[in-house]
Amino acid sequence: MKFSEQWLREWVSPELSTQALADQITMAGLEVDAVEAVAAKFEGVLVAEVVAKEPHPDADKLNVCQVNDGSGNPVQVVCGAPNVAVGQKVPFAQVGAILPGDFKIKKAKLRGVESRGMICSASELGLEEETSPGILELPLEAPIGEDLRAWMTLDDSTIEVDLTPNRGDCLSLKGLAREVGVLNRLTLNAPDLAPQAPSHEDEFPVRLSAPEQCPRYVGRVIRNIDVTAPTPLWMVERLRRSGLRSIDAVVDITNYVMLELGQPLHAFDLANLQEAIEVRSAKKGERLVLLDGQDIALREGTLVIADRDKVLAIAGVMGGEYSGVGLETRDVFLESAFFTPLAIAGQARSYGLHTDASHRFERGVDFELPRQAAERATALLVEIAGGEPGPLSETVSSDHLPGKHQVRLRASRIEQCLNIRLPDIEIVDILERLGMQVGSDVGEKTSEDDAWFVKIPSWRFDITIEEDLIEELARIHGYNRLPVRRPAARLGLAADDECRQPLARLRRQLVARGYQEAISYSFVAPELQALLVPDMSAPRLTNPISSDMAVMRASLFPGLVKALIYNLNRQQSRIRLFETGLVFQGELESVEQIPMLSGLVCGSRDPEGWAARRDAVDFFDLKGDVESLLRLGGNDEVWRFEPAEHPALHPGQTARLLHEGEAVGWLGALHPALRAELGIKLEVFLFEVQLNTLIQGRLPVFRAMSRYPEVRRDLALVISDDIPVQALLDTLRECAGEWLTDLHLFDVYRGAGITQGNKSVALGLTWQHPSRTLNDAEINQLIDTIVTETSQRFGAELRG
Template sequence: MKISENWLREWVNPNISSDDLVAQITLAGLEVDEVLPVASDFTGVVVGEITAAEPHPNADKLQVCQVFDGTETFQVVCGAPNARPGIKIPFAKIGAVLGADFKIKKAKLRQVESLGMLCSASELGLSDDHDGIMELPLTARAGEDFRAYLGLDDCIIDVDLTPNRSDCLSLAGLAREVSVLNKTDVTPVAIVPVAPGIDEVFPVRVESAESCPRYLGRVIRGVNVATTTPLWMVEKLRRSGVRSIDPIVDVTNYVMLELGQPMHAFDLANLSGSVVVRMAKQDEKITLLDGQGITLRDDTMVIADESTPLAIAGVMGGEGSGVQADTQDIFLESAFFAPLALAGKARSYGLHTDASHRYERGVDATLQEKAMERATALILEISGGQVGPITHVVNEAFLPAAAVVTLRRKKLDQYLALSIDKDLVTDILTRLGLEMVEVTDDAWTTKAPSHRFDIAIEADLIEEVARIYGYDNLPSSMPQAAVNFTPLSETKTQIQVLRSILVSQGYQEAVTYSFIDPVLSKQFLPNIEPVPLANPISADMGVMRPSLIPGLVKAYLYNQNRQQSRVRLFETGRRFIGSVDALADLDQQQQVAGLIAGTRHAEAWYHGSEKVDFYDLKAHVEALFALNDGGMPTFKRSECEFLHPGRSADLFIDEQFVGLMGELHPQLSKSLGANQPIYVFDIALDAVLNAKLPEYKAVSRFPEVRRDLALLVDRDVPVSALESVISATAGDAFKGVLVFDVYQGQGIDESKKSVALGLTWQHPSHTLSDEEVNNSVELAVAALSEQLGAVVRG
């Protein structure tokens, strides 16, 4: 919220500097974002009066004006279309400096001497209006310093309020805070009820009393909308970031800024029958003041007449019922809307207004009549007219009740680590506007004022005492606590180690959203119903992810679209399976997932540009299991919908499924716009975190013996089956098996493949003889033949 310091000091004027005032407001919890000057830096500008204006003899669009500065008259050449005799304007005299270095000097424009410059608002840094010179009220005294006349030695204080401090969304609220902080009295504007001059009322009916427990309306006839809003009001609005529109709208905006009560004026001639506060009908339509057409939902409260909606309650008025240039009679409204009834409504329609900003956070429920009287007096003063009595529609049952809160001395001292004098605490609470219901040595029982929606529990009062006492006056000390260091488990691999393994393989860690597009979820896992969000951030983040893979693929596509073709990403996080309706059925599984695509190595002169394949991914997955107590996983053909049917595998540990890996299905890749194969893995995190304790084994001093076998087997027999059979039958001295060639083609049956294996034996206590090794080979070959139909190639 932006507010002028001079305007604030009209209400409360502590004897402190501007810098101290800003620091004080910030330390009280109302953070000041910035402090800006109200106008650009200029000197030598006075109030001038144009006494005569004649066409320039040598230029069609210029005028030669005679300008009186209170003492003497100067000739000034001016090109502004509104320059005319009798008006008061800002006059920059010879020697005046505008901005940083623009100095006014004597000049000749088309052979006519000009002794100064008549200034527009933009040239003085007051606004963006540069269509003509700035016109001042006729009451302005010629020769008066222009900065002093408009009070431009002022600054705009931009306060960034937290949502709970809606009471400070007004000049009155901020003045209350400054008053409490400085123990200085507030001098509010005097509001005197306006006596009705006519008896006319306009009927009001409230059908949504729970959402609108208080609604006030008043008829004002004979207003002159063509009058000019006083410059003092225009300036206060401008310094608060509000543009002047017309006198009626300006008054409602001014009262909102001054007191915190949003208001609206309807053109009485455009109202039919009565004003009705009700819920909108489904798909009912309204065109707002900004020209935007809105289709309403039935959960939205509107202000309507007997035929059509006039405004979205608490948000914005309608185009057809607002004050127009020819308006003569108005219906002025002032209402209290329950914050929960309006919360989120403006944003749901893509709107945000000053009114909705205040109503959603809470407006004082006792403020409406005061605001009505203040606005009425200002309208009559500026635009004239005759005023009718106020129509009150109030439902006391739905008005917010004052919260009664007890503050205990014991809790106050405990939280502040300080014992504040009882009388000082009472004084602070009283100055904050709380009514002292009961005060004892041990507690204060208070009743919160109507403007403080945020005071509801004891902690709120503790915070208020701390704020006003001064956070910088509270003692500071280092917390002391016994720290018990928990030793790291040797049976669990730390997740940092897992991350290091992947980083060493060239991966970068990604953090993707837990919410994904329902369409994307169905593309990857059509048979799994994802967990929907009740209130999604956006349509493309509507469900909880059933897998980490879609998020990584989306991250890859983002990189691909920015010419990054070599991508390696991994992520650790939860996937969500089940239903939020029954939380016990919602399974949140910790996973580690990865993605690779592009070339095997980064571009360089010393190696080729081969693309990654299934076996690159397999090596990375096996690296994750290198420290695993359960050993390496078993790889079996995968039936996963989003993976390539011939280049994918499911992972098993002791026959238990722990994850999957493989190439993304080509059809899915194409539909997503990928321009190269993408390889992914998704593994249960627990499966790779079971650490294998190191165990010493003596290194054999005796040589290894190797035998190579070339086996013919059916094409669909996996090599892992060959390895399993050999390991089980090759004897105790068997050390390992290596696949060094796989062949299919000429000279071999189409249904077969040739697999070349290198088998190694090494005994810890003696050198193996040929007979021992040959026996082991024969046992292994016999088992391979019997179990897998393998034949040794001749």
């Protein structure tokens, strides 16, 4: 929210400097982002009138002008602006004037003709950032000879406030002035909002077919307006200093009232309306050409303003081109409505739009404001464009309007939260200055429970519980005036689970294996999530940041895949990413938040180099990375990989990760059909595992090292292709005895000498006795037991 300091001071003017005012607003919880001058520094520029104009004798695009600057003698100026004309009031920089950029005006000759001064454009005066095509035309009532800076009140500042979403009441000059007035105990100088006497009895019917989304709609027919009437300079400047450009008198007035009071308005060309206004939900197949020229297909359920034949506007977002005010408009229908925040939340972004109106309605607009705003806009239209207003019509569904509610406030709770005992008189004073009702007509403070009952004003959507009122007391009393005390408590150290390994250790392990950590949003695109984890449900946001961040993530896969696509599109072909974070599974009422660790790899196995292998990463590379994480806990024997199917993973290259028989994760190759749909050409491998399970390890214990030699035997067993190696390893551990210290797979062979459908699995076994040397007879007996058992269970044969 940007606003002019001078405009604010017309409402309320505390005896504070600009910076002190900004600091006070910030300390009240409305953070000031920037304070900037409304115009660059310049001096020596006057209001002048062009009294004569002739073509330059030696230049086609230049004119020789005579200007009256109030000195009594016309001043000759050579001007190249295409829009300069006799009778104009213009900004005139005299000889000796200094323009922005320390540019000093001097006498000069342009193509042999003397020029004593300069007629200025808006950009040359620092009033616009873009280069202006012509000179700045001033209103005809501008006083000749007056200092331009003083006459336009350019010694002003724009203050930009970054409001939190709950403070929609401050998205207006009225709301900000109300805050400043409360902080400084000053009353507001509000503009006249008196009802406008109707000049005729014409009304346009209104029907509320969606009263739960639009319970109040105020309208007025205003006839015989002059759309071509110029917007007064004071209004143009206030709009400019608030970040809005002037368009025409009608649009400027609706924008001005929105900035002033906080109520968005819209004006329809009455000649283009048929039969009646209806506020309803869009129907299937309906389309609308917006004021910015976009032709959009409306989704069913979108709240719209329509007449008998067509949709006129997306309610609370933007009007349509067909019914907009144009140069031919003579009669308008002025709309001032209350739309509930949930009706507008997310609608603009779902169509790729963001407007000042939707920004306000999403955060909540005072439901009692539409009538006041319509009266204010009517008065300005009559004053500026000469309209003839009809009676103000109001269509209301009282059952659906928000009600004014009471909140119980206890003095004991105030002291408990703020650590200070505020006087009762100060509490009541602060609340009443904020527009709340505290008194006999609402409920006196009672001695039994030491409490007040506070009636909340219609513009404060954010105050619903006792703590909200206490926050208001703290803001206005002053956060910096609250006492600072350390808690008096005996704080014992919490017991530390020594079996849990720190997350930093897992991170370092993945970084050491070439991964980079990614941090993605907890909100993802519903379409991408549906592709990667279609079987999981997650909460959908009512008011998302954007349409591609509309649901909570049910897995870390969507964020990593999005980051992968981003990198691939920037010529990065070797990618290794991992992420830790919460995923959200289930519906909002019963959502489960689960910490997860996920990773993704694609591209070459090794970084590019003269000695590096050029082959691509595969499933077993990823499995090796995951196994290295499992080994960190010292209990990797409780983990198992089993073949499984996942909707987003390759059916032949997918494994479910089990911990003590319970499924806790997945790893595998991204499904080829899914890669094609996402436009990914490289093979991609992903894993995901529950973090709380992964960080659980085994407490290390001391074991003395044996002084006796190890015995190593290698076995090559031929087994069927469909037998998992893990089952074979489990059998070997059972049969190898208590002195087995190491068992690992070091080769798998298929080819010549091996029957088709079988594989040769080479295993290394190591034994070591803690107190003596093992002999060959003992080892041979163990080998015989292993060969016999594997033959009986799996039909394994010892490869000769």
